Amino acid sequence: MDIDLKITDIAGAMPEHSMVIVNFVSAIRSQLKNSTCFVFSDNVQYHFKAKNGEAKTVIPDASINCRVKVRRGNSFIDAPRFVMEVLSPSTEKYDRTEKMELYCQQEVEEYWLVDWLAKKVEIYLLDYEEDRPAYYLANTVTENNKEELRLCHFPDIRITFDELFEEV
Numbered sequence: 001m002d003i004d005l006k007i008t009d010i011a012g013a014m015p016e017h018s019m020v021i022v023n024f025v026s027a028i029r030s031q032l033k034n035s036t037c038f039v040f041s042d043n044v045q046y047h048f049k050a051k052n053g054e055a056k057t058v059i060p061d062a063s064i065n066c067r068v069k070v071r072r073g074n075s076f077i078d079a080p081r082f083v084m085e086v087l088s089p090s091t092e093k094y095d096r097t098e099k100m101e102l103y104c105q106q107e108v109e110e111y112w113l114v115d116w117l118a119k120k121v122e123i124y125l126l127d128y129e130e131d132r133p134a135y136y137l138a139n140t141v142t143e144n145n146k147e148e149l150r151l152c153h154f155p156d157i158r159i160t161f162d163e164l165f166e167e168v
């Protein structure tokens with residue numbers, strides 16, 4: 001088995017990083033009750049094949065997966081519909097480049113990059129350019145337009161900007 005784990009923050013995340021993840025999962029979990037979708041925090045891994053054929057393993061900070069039976073052992077092998085990554089100085093470049101490209105290749109429909117220091121959420125949505133998946137920045141949500149925070153592919157699921165950044 002070829003596992004390509006990338007250790008990016010050996011010292012562990014700042015508490016605020018984890019608080020954003022917990023806030024997101026807590027707000028979303030009960031809203032997905034009795035559905036086929038589940039929200040997961042940063043302890044679930046996904047195995048993908050990259051465009052070049054390489055096997056890749058990623059552990060998103062938070063994900064919403066609607067095909068939870070498609071797995072091998074403790075790893076999902078089908079892409080989630082939603083991924084959120086909380087930025088930190090040691091992971092930001094990886095989250096914005098290699099990881100984002102891998103999620104795009106796997107056709108993850110919605111990708112959030114959350115900057116807890118700046119209290120900003122970048123919402124990327126999947127589209128296609130000449131039959132190739134590509135992300136476009138649909139919205140950047142800050143304190144100034146916080147009422148615009150929403151999950152685009154889960155319109156009935158709600159989380160407010162204040163809930164996401166509570167106690168951060």
